[in-house]
Amino acid sequence: xxxxxxxxxxxxxxxxxxxxxxxxxxxxxxxxxxxxxxxxxxxxxxxxxxxxxxxxxxxxxxxxxxxxxxxxxxxxxxxxxxxxxxxxxxxxxxxxxxxxxxxxxxxxxxxxxxxxxxxxxxxxxxxxxxxxxxxxxxxxxxxxxxxxxxxxxxxxxxxxxxxxxxxxxxxxxxxxxxxxxxxxxxx
Numbered sequence: 001x002x003x004x005x006x007x008x009x010x011x012x013x014x015x016x017x018x019x020x021x022x023x024x025x026x027x028x029x030x031x032x033x034x035x036x037x038x039x040x041x042x043x044x045x046x047x048x049x050x051x052x053x054x055x056x057x058x059x060x061x062x063x064x065x066x067x068x069x070x071x072x073x074x075x076x077x078x079x080x081x082x083x084x085x086x087x088x089x090x091x092x093x094x095x096x097x098x099x100x101x102x103x104x105x106x107x108x109x110x111x112x113x114x115x116x117x118x119x120x121x122x123x124x125x126x127x128x129x130x131x132x133x134x135x136x137x138x139x140x141x142x143x144x145x146x147x148x149x150x151x152x153x154x155x156x157x158x159x160x161x162x163x164x165x166x167x168x169x170x171x172x173x174x175x176x177x178x179x180x181x182x183x184x185x186x187x
Contacts, residue, residue: 011055013048014111028059046071057125058117064176076127080119130176142172 010025035052037045049072053063065072079086082104084097091100108114129139170183 009059011052011059013051013055026055028056028061031056031061050075054121058120060124073129075125076129078118078122078125080115080122082115082118128176130172140172140175 007025009028011028011031013024013026015023037049039045053065053072053075056063065075067073077090082101084101087100088097091097105115108117130142131139167183174181174183
């Protein structure tokens, strides 16, 4: 089963197995600007978010993902062509990169997707990770909670310290939105 072209403005979510494996699509116009996905452990919340984000970006939408658990950072693991050399660093112990590439390709085909979709996704999206923790391999650290230590002796921060803190927070937000502006003086 190979996915046919997705009509413009439609998001491919998968196949309805009970309906003879017809494609399940969602009108992009049915989406709202914010979403919450709720469900039990193992119910497919993360998988649904992966699919929705990928499809929305392929249809030209923008997304800023706030993911405190870190599950959605796997969206960055998009390897056009599924070259085993690209996968080597991410292969679990006891597996080989060629085995994993083949497993992923077969999974894509079973779901009606193709390796070409990975290339389309990679070309349609630009990625940047902001994290309060240490980052390996790129991204930007964000000072969300500077420390859990005791506050300074004086009751409030000095004006320069307040400006510095505000500047750092606003700079991170502007960078995430790809806006080049002075964080303290630009409207």
